[in-house]
Amino acid sequence: MAETISINGTAHPIPEDPRITLLDFLRHDLRLTGTKKGCDHGQCGACTVIVNGMRINSCLTLAAMHEGDEVTTIKGLGTPDAPSPMQRAFLENDGYQCGYCTPGQICSATAMLGEIANGWPSDASETLDGDIEATGDEIRERMSGNLCRCGAYANIVAAIRDVAAEESA
Numbered sequence: 510m511a512e513t514i515s516i517n518g519t520a521h522p523i524p525e526d527p528r529i530t531l532l533d534f535l536r537h538d539l540r541l542t543g544t545k546k547g548c549d550h551g552q553c554g555a556c557t558v559i560v561n562g563m564r565i566n567s568c569l570t571l572a573a574m575h576e577g578d579e580v581t582t583i584k585g586l587g588t589p590d591a592p593s594p595m596q597r598a599f600l601e602n603d604g605y606q607c608g609y610c611t612p613g614q615i616c617s618a619t620a621m622l623g624e625i626a627n628g629w630p631s632d633a634s635e636t637l638d639g640d641i642e643a644t645g646d647e648i649r650e651r652m653s654g655n656l657c658r659c660g661a662y663a664n665i666v667a668a669i670r671d672v673a674a675e676e677s678a
Contacts, residue, residue: 512576516541517585527573531565532556534572535582543583543612547656554655557613558582564620566654583612586619594675595619598668606659614655618669621651622676643673 513520516539524534532549535541535558544567547555551569558567559581587593595615598604605611622643630637633650641647648669649662657665 512573514572514575514577515579517580517582523576524572527571529572530568531558531570531572531575531580532567535567535580541582541584545609545612547610547613552656553610553613554617555610555613557617557655559616559620562620562623564617581616583616586615593619594672595622595668598671599665602664602668602671604661604664604668606657606661610655610657610659614652614657614665617652617655618648618665618672621648622669622673624651625673626676643670643677645670648673 512523514523515521516535521539524538529538532544532546535544536546544558545555546568547553549568551566554566556567557564560575560578587596592600593615595618599611599615604614625641625643625647628639628641630641631647631650633646634641645666648666652665652669
């Protein structure tokens with residue numbers, strides 16, 4: 510049986526060339542161009558995707574390392590007709606300007622709320638035990654690996670807080 514990787518719920522064969530990054534596999538081989546190539550050094554977060562529920566920079570990992578994994582890109586979160594709660598919140602809060610970083614921001618924010626729900630503390634968490642609240646400081650700390658060159662940070666934080674409030678209600 511061929512080695513496969515699941516992308517947005519569809520199985521794809523692992524590329525034959527073991528040097529291909531997950532980012533290049535998504536963009537060039539599968540034509541999933543929603544995932545952006547920013548710095549190609551793991552410093553901007555434009556390439557953030559969700560792998561088995563955790564956010565990663567797809568430019569820093571090889572596609573061959575993800576045999577059997579479930580990768581979710583921006584296209585796997587929702588559609589224009591049925592956006593995910595985070596996609597909808599970004600639209601409602603104007604959490605983007607040029608839009609280049611937006612797919613990575615949304616993937617990162619979606620997985621980040623899962624981290625908070627699982628009780629994983631950050632440097633901004635007030636406690637290492639118990640419930641963690643999605644405060645502005647908590648969100649900014651956790652999203653610090655996703656850069657927005659346009660400076661839409663206040664609106665991004667507002668969008669994430671809206672979704673966090675919906676999920677906790």
